[in-house]
Amino acid sequence: AQSVTQLDSHVSVSEGTPVLLRCNYSSSYSPSLFWYVQHPNKGLQLLLKYTSAATLVKGINGFEAEFKKSETSFHLTKPSAHMSDAAEYFCVVRFMNYGGSQGNLIFGKGTKLSVKP
Amino acid sequence: DGGITQSPKYLFRKEGQNVTLSCEQNLNHDAMYWYRQDPGQGLRLIYYSQIVNDFQKGDIAEGYSVSREKKESFPLTVTSAQKNPTAFYLCASCTTTGGSNQPQHFGDGTRLSIL
Numbered sequence: 028a029q030s031v032t033q034l035d036s037h038v039s040v041s042e043g044t045p046v047l048l049r050c051n052y053s054s055s056y057s058p059s060l061f062w063y064v065q066h067p068n069k070g071l072q073l074l075l076k077y078t079s080a081a082t083l084v085k086g087i088n089g090f091e092a093e094f095k096k097s098e099t100s101f102h103l104t105k106p107s108a109h110m111s112d113a114a115e116y117f118c119v120v121r122f123m124n125y126g127g128s129q130g131n132l133i134f135g136k137g138t139k140l141s142v143k144p
Numbered sequence: 145d146g147g148i149t150q151s152p153k154y155l156f157r158k159e160g161q162n163v164t165l166s167c168e169q170n171l172n173h174d175a176m177y178w179y180r181q182d183p184g185q186g187l188r189l190i191y192y193s194q195i196v197n198d199f200q201k202g203d204i205a206e207g208y209s210v211s212r213e214k215k216e217s218f219p220l221t222v223t224s225a226q227k228n229p230t231a232f233y234l235c236a237s238c239t240t241t242g243g244s245n246q247p248q249h250f251g252d253g254t255r256l257s258i259l
Contacts, residue, residue, distance in 0.1 A: 036184070059245040070148075070234055070250035071187075078245050117186065121244055131177075131202070132248060134186040 029054045031120045033135035041143045046090075046105040048138045050118030053099060060101045061119040062092055065137075071117060077101060088112070113142045146171045150235050150251035156259045157222065157229060165220045165254045167235035174240045176218035177248060180204060181232040190233075193218055194240060222256060230258050 034049040052058055060077035075086025082094045092103045101118060118135040148169045157163045169176065175194045179187040189202030193212040207226025212218055218237075222229045232255050236248040 059243075061247055063250075068232075068253065068255065070150075070252045071236075072250070073247045076245055076247055131189060131192065134188075136184060136186040 029056075029120070029122045029133060031118055031133050031135045033116075033118050033138050035138050036136065037139045037141070039141040039143065040108045042110055043107050046103070046108045046112065046140065048103040048116050048118075048140065050101045050103065050135060051099055052101065052118075052120045054120070054122050056122050059121040060092075060094060061121075061132075062086065062090070062101075062103050063117045063119055065115045065117065067114075074103070074116075108140075108142045110142050110144065113140055115139050148235055148237055148249055148251035150233075150254050152254060153252070155254055155256045157256060158259050160224045162221055162223050163256065165222070165233055165235075165256070167218045167220065167251060168216055169218075169235075169237045169249075169251075170216060171237055171239075171249060172215070173237035173249070174215070175238045176212070177236040177238070178202075178208070178210065178218070178220045179234045179236065181234060181253075187234065190220065229256055231256060 031052045062074040063071040064074050065071050074090050075084045077094045085091045090105045094101050115137045117137050120133050151166045177192045178190040181187050188204050190208050191210040193199035196215050199210050199212050209221045232253050234253045235251045238248045239246050
């Protein structure tokens with residue numbers, strides 16, 4: 028079965044310290060991978076996407092993610108947290124269906140990031 | 145600026161009432177989607193449409209209906225058959241060309257509550 032798991036529902040860090048938000052997927056097929064951020068009462072904004080051109084993907088606002096096929100992981104990191112990073116983050120996967128048709132997105136349940144001053 | 149506009153931002157429904165949520169995009173995207181978001185559950189797909197005059201049920205379509213008469217518009221009706229409609233509803237759109245790594249673009253959502 029195809030699925031995506033965000034390992035932490037809530038992560039709390041101090042301002043200026045590193046951020047790690049974990050995401051694992053399970054699939055027999057090569058997925059497309061995305062990270063989105065959602066601020067309260069707002070829609071989802073794309074942070075970055077994995078395009079298979081490089082395993083380390085750089086996104087907006089200093090975030091990056093590394094695709095590790097052997098571990099089926101796509102963890103999101105940032106070297107130094109800022110107060111404005113406090114939000115909910117979603118790991119999202121799209122699996123290719125049989126015949127190469129584009130599948131729908133599967134969303135993780137989200138990780139709420141808190142940033143302490 | 146190109147984007148997705150959802151309206152209204154807040155909506156209240158009375159017992160037995162149908163309500164319609166608006167979603168308009170000017171990104172020239174073929175595909176449009178409706179999601180429901182509940183706390184701690186991520187996003188669940190209600191309906192999607194890959195082309196005008198065609199749409200498919202998602203994972204939780206019961207109690208909802210949609211139409212796709214124009215490329216730019218994909219309204220969602222929450223019918224009285226939906227017994228637990230209180231949620232945050234998000235509309236998204238996506239191009240269908242360029243491969244599977246094309247991201248979906250989201251509106252700012254409509255929060256629906258029961259009176």
